[in-house]
Amino acid sequence: METTRKLKDQIAIVTGASSGIGAGVAKALAAEGAKVVINYSSSPDKAEKVLEEIKATGGNGLTIKADVSNEKEVVEMFQQTISHFGTVDILVNNAGLQKDAKFHEMTLEQWNYVLGINLTGQFLCSREAIKEFLRRGVVPQRSKAAGKIVCMSSVHEVIPWAGHANYSASKGGVMMLMKTIAQEYAPMKIRVNSIGPGAIRTPINHAAWQTPDAYNQLLKLIPAKRIGEADDIGGAAVWLASDDSDYVNGITLFVDGGMLLYPGFEDNG
Numbered sequence: 196m197e198t199t200r201k202l203k204d205q206i207a208i209v210t211g212a213s214s215g216i217g218a219g220v221a222k223a224l225a226a227e228g229a230k231v232v233i234n235y236s237s238s239p240d241k242a243e244k245v246l247e248e249i250k251a252t253g254g255n256g257l258t259i260k261a262d263v264s265n266e267k268e269v270v271e272m273f274q275q276t277i278s279h280f281g282t283v284d285i286l287v288n289n290a291g292l293q294k295d296a297k298f299h300e301m302t303l304e305q306w307n308y309v310l311g312i313n314l315t316g317q318f319l320c321s322r323e324a325i326k327e328f329l330r331r332g333v334v335p336q337r338s339k340a341a342g343k344i345v346c347m348s349s350v351h352e353v354i355p356w357a358g359h360a361n362y363s364a365s366k367g368g369v370m371m372l373m374k375t376i377a378q379e380y381a382p383m384k385i386r387v388n389s390i391g392p393g394a395i396r397t398p399i400n401h402a403a404w405q406t407p408d409a410y411n412q413l414l415k416l417i418p419a420k421r422i423g424e425a426d427d428i429g430g431a432a433v434w435l436a437s438d439d440s441d442y443v444n445g446i447t448l449f450v451d452g453g454m455l456l457y458p459g460f461e462d463n464g
């Protein structure tokens with residue numbers, strides 16, 4: 196029986212897709228028929244492995260090296276994608292990292308580094324994506340929208356995080372960047388939403404789940420009593436990128452096992 200693939204023939208760029216959530220999202224979009232650009236900054240082997248997995252299941256894609264905080268490299272990544280696949284329909288702004296420090300010890304370099312990738316990177320990629328969405332407009336055979344952007348935010352766009360001021364500030368910034376461009380381009384049928392992951396098992400936070408002690412501490416923050424997996428985010432990204440969410444614009448979809456439910460009150464506080 197022919198299955199309906201929700202993203203058939205659409206072109207997606209996923210930044211930071213050589214590991215963790217980005218790799219999971221790239222595979223989930225490809226499984227729904229999208230051709231996926233697997234962006235990476237430093238690990239060509241890992242990016243190629245993700246592409247091989249996609250091809251092994253009948254999918255299609257391309258790996259492109261670009262540092263999302265570098266304007267020239269981002270512009271070139273979009274040019275390369277458009278010359279290879281013809282256009283871009285979906286951008287997943289996933290690349291991000293942490294450089295943790297107590298606030299009074301945080302260097303300007305640590306601050307600028309995190310903001311440069313986590314926030315300016317999303318600005319640069321979104322700007323190039325929106326230029327292409329506006330140029331092309333809606334192609335009804337592919338999607339009701341002229342383009343879709345999914346920003347990888349975090350529960351830390353709303354939960355303050357001591358020792359991570361640069362990271363939380365970057366995600367708070369992503370929230371307002373996402374809402375503002377959603378408002379600005381909704382009339383042109385461009386949709387911009389975020390995913391706010393809770394704790395997902397990836398290299399970024401291995402210290403929080405690699406030992407039983409750390410894992411049990413982490414579970415105190417998660418009413419669902421399990422850590423999230425990249426697949427949990429993949430499903431949310433497919434929904435936000437597909438016409439199933441065509442009337443959804445400017446929201447953060449939290450995928451966090453209930454982390455935002457004030458779990459400290461579970462036993463009456």
Ligand code: NAD
Pocket residue numbers: 210211212213214215216217234235236237261262263264289290291292312347348349350391392393394395396397398399400
């Ligand atoms: P990860 O470290 O596996 O993935 C981050 C990816 O970004 C890596 O592939 C890395 O190479 C890439 N990257 C870093 N700097 C880059 C740059 N300058 N240009 C291009 N790519 C770059 O970690 P992850 O958990 O998969 O993180 C993905 C996103 O999810 C991040 O934005 C992170 O803030 C967010 N997030 C993760 C969690 C979690 O619990 N894992 C929770 C909330 C939000």
